[in-house]
Amino acid sequence: MTTPSEQSACAVSRRRFLQAAASAAFISGCGESRRGGESAARIERMIVLGVDGMDPTLVKQFVAEGRMPNCRRLMQEGSFGPLQTCDPPQSPVAWSNFISGTNPGGHGIFDFIARDPKTMRPFHSTAQSIPASGLLPLGRYQIPLSAGRIENRRQGKTFWNLLEQSGVPCTVFRVPANFPTTSTDATTLSGMGTPDLQGGYGTFTYFTDDSRQWSRDVSGGRIEKVFVRDHVVDCKLKGPVNSFLAEETSSELTFRVYLDPERPLAKLVFPEAEIMLREGEWSEWIVVKFPMLPPLVQVSGICRVLLKRAQDGFGLYVSPVNIDPADPSLPISTPPDYSRRLVREMGYFYTQGMIEDTSALSAGVLTPDEYRQQSTFVIEERLRFFEHELARFHDGFLFFYFSSLDLNSHVFWQTRDPEHPTYTQEFAEQYGDFIPELYDKIDRAIGQALERTDDKTLLMVMSDHGFTSFRRQFNLNSWLMDNGYVRSKNPGKRGANSYLLDVDWSNTRAYGLGINGLYLNLAGREANGIVQGGPEADMLKCQLIARLKDVRDPENGRQVIANVFRAEEIYSGPYLQDAPDLVVAYNQDYRASWDTVLGSFPRQHLLDNTDAWSGDHCVDSRIVPGVLLSNRAIRKSDPDLTDLAPTILSAFGVPVPAEMTGHDLLQPQV
Amino acid sequence: MTYVNSTANALGDFLMSPFRGANPWPGMLAISFVTAIVFVWVFKVFSNQRGLKRKKGRMMARALELLLFRHDMVVSLTAFGRLAAANFSYFGELLKPIAVSLIPALLLLIQIACWYEYRPFAIGEPILVQVDFSDDFPMMSREIECVSSEGLETETDSLRIPSLNQANWRLRARAAGFGWVDVKADDASVRKEIVVDDRLLKVSDRRVQSGFWDTLFHPVESPIEQAVPIKQVRVYYPHRQLFVAGIEVHWVIAFLVLTMVFGLLIGRLFKVSF
DSSP: OHHHHHHHHHHIIIIIIIIHHHHHHTTTOOOOOOOOOOSSSSOOOEEEEETTTHHHHHHHHHHHHHHHHHHHHHHHSSSEEBBBSSSSSSHHHHHHHHHHHSSSSHHHOOOSSEETTTEEEEEEEEEEEOOOEEEEETTTEEEEEEEEEEEEEOOSSOOOOHHHHHTTEEEEEEESSSOOOOOOOSEEEEEEEEEEEOOOOOOOOEEEEEETTOSSSTTEEEEEEEOOOOOOEEEEEEEETTTTTTSSSEEEEEEEEEEEESSEEEEEEOOSSSEEEETTTTTOOOEEEEETTTTEEEEEEEEEEEEESSSSOOEEEOOOOOEESSOOOOHHHSSHHHHHHHHHHHOOOOOOSSSSSSSHHHHTTSSSSHHHHHHHHHHHHHHHHHHHHHHHHSEEEEEEOHHHHHHHHHHGGGGTTSSSSSHHHHHHHTTHHHHHHHHHHHHHHHHHHHHHOOOOOEEEEEEEEOEEEEEEEHHHHHHHHHHTTTOBGGGTTTTTTTTTTOGGGGGOOOOTTTEEEEEOBBBBTTOOOOOOOHHHHHHHHHHHHHHHHHOOTTTOOOBBBEEEEEEHHHSSSSSSGGGGEEEEEEETTTEEEEGGGTOOOOSSSSOOOOSSOOOEHHHHHHSSSSEESSSOOOOOOOOOOGGGGHHHHHHHTTTOOTTTTOOOOOSOOO | EEEEEEEEHHHHHHHGGGGOOSHHHHHHHHHHHHHHHHHHHHHHHSOOOOOOHHHHHHHHHHHHHHHHHHTEEEHHHHHHHHHHHHHHHHHHHHHHHHHHHHHHHHHHHHHHHHHHBBBBBBOOOEEEEEEEEOOOOOOGOOOOOEEEEEEEEEEOOEEEEETTTEEEEEEEOOOOEEEEEEEEEEEEEEEEEEEOOOSSOOSSSSEEEEOOHHHHHOOOOOOOOTTSSEEEEEEOOOOOOEEETTTOHHHHHHHHHHHHHHHHHHHHHOOOOO
């Protein structure tokens, strides 16, 4: 999962590196081999529930408390156990392992953030924008002569393509790391990684007349100062970058809010809709259309708003503008009509990858209660759609993804950890029931799936990782700088810039980027690399591993980093060369700091995590295994995420490609 | 205007009454078919069929002339001018049937819009009711009220916008049926119909004070009396969506295309020259 700072990074990195390309898009094998154990189909149907962040310890606890009867039933009738996750246990990496049946060396996703060694610029690891080319200038406009596009950077074969090729109908609902949706005959809807209309992981807008506020970007959002005149407020909502303009700027949509002079009520007049809200109320979905090349081209989005204040001040929260599933400007489903059909049958729905607005909570724009309301909308919407998909599922394969446990464990974990720096008993008493409540709802979905199973149906419930507390943050880049591995160009302005902009590359031997990545400044690979490959690089790696594992927290003497892996130790496959040279696996309760993830160098090495983002999983993978529940016996003793794709293929009697490194979990190990 | 609207309403209701199902397409097909028959007949009666044939033949001849002598610029230019003249002459022949059809076509489109521009509310949907008061009515200092019928729940107090002299209420649809709201201002009261259903039904998005164009374009409900300080009561119905192979098509496009296709087929059957 991304952290708020990652979200900010994504937004800023998009602005800096992907903005033009992202908006431009609006304008617009390996041989297979049979392995042992494969036979004719053993099942007719298979349902996999992908529950991001479901923690095995919590499942055991809640089952013991009698909270999750359907999980208990699955445990008794089938099997239950931890599912080994990957290093690093980040969602895009883990879900790519699940999708491709290989480790990251086989699919090329190693972290939320990757970098181009020639420019040293970071970018989203899962998708890449290819800008339109051949622009024809026409006054203040420019007309692209070829359409831009977005490419999915995940490599390797997807198990659903192989199933479809063998005639097994598939529905894959919102699996992460599948934006843009890759070409397939399967019915798919993109999930985590799908941007909002501004191109980031989600940018909220907060309109306020608060005299202490001013218009500015904040992490994952934007505060807009507005003025109330005669009980009328004019608001401008930013949309996608308009690459039809010669001087590319964000498109804008103006809407007007009328306030009652005496009552806490407001009428919002958008070009496409008029709605009325009471103070404290959320709207339904609102369609907003951003003009790009009026009147010919416009980009359609959907958003929800919360009227926070309508009396004695004005406050209006506008959610990130999601891609309109009824008129998608980017490829979010296969077939392309699938998202439209869902709108017709079920109404509008969230299309953004990271739905719960944790950034607005961290920024203090949403109160915990308001955030919880929004989160509840998400899980209720997911449950409705699951019921819908389950009702039309008769044979073949169905994957359905739930995000709620993950993002809410991130922001409500402090309610479960009295030693967390932000823990208060009052907060724990008020919100401590939310995570259990969400587990109950997932259990309800498991119950619905169980009702649809028979002896020819295989049901699996799995998660990509578990959870642990995030109490202390480690500034890896600062440590590297203070130990002589990184040299700054401006030591006096240390910490002022992100994205490694202050690095003096001619005197830098190693640098951190992403949550767990550590790269050597390698000659011949990095643009200004100084470390020679071979023995010099090996020696540097050995030294870094030994010294990093030796880092102790001065507050309590605990080891901060549990392990540091060489890429070649844990990865194999054609994309190994793109991996970080070292993968930093943090100890329990520790994680990379918000600053270091983006290549910044603050002065402190270790500090308390005082953000709402209080739980995490980007630690040593052994600390945060996922969950695997099945209605059949799991015969492999140490099931791993990469085993699921081969298991699914084998269950339908489909040959497992040689590049899939996992094993069939339903067959005894040879 | 009231009599014209009453007649058009009655005719529209009669024609659409068999098609009040959940699927809007049978009604669209039927109304397009009937319209095509009527307008082909009107065209046949009010056009000079012999003259039309002659002028179409002349247009063809000029086009052939243009094609045959395309290497001779002088002849081509002359032929082009003759072709343009023939075209004008042809359109001149169409003026009479078009003039005769114009008013019925307008009334027809207004009637179809009542069925296809908006759809009734679904149960559970929010309903925004907007009331615009006369400019001389001091809304902020007077008592205004919105009373709803059974099946509709008034969720909010009135939201008053002094700069527009307008009040708004939000209701919620709780049961299917033809409900209403009574908007009361001083001693006056105006009733506005609100339809909640999942079928193809006629809806009126606003009830207006009399005025030729307003009354013409909002024919379903009788005009608000002049003495009442309310200019209009508007209900924000959701737009009706028509889909062809998953692509949304505006009802006007669907109606025109279907009517033209049916018209061409029927015209051929009855040997009508267009």
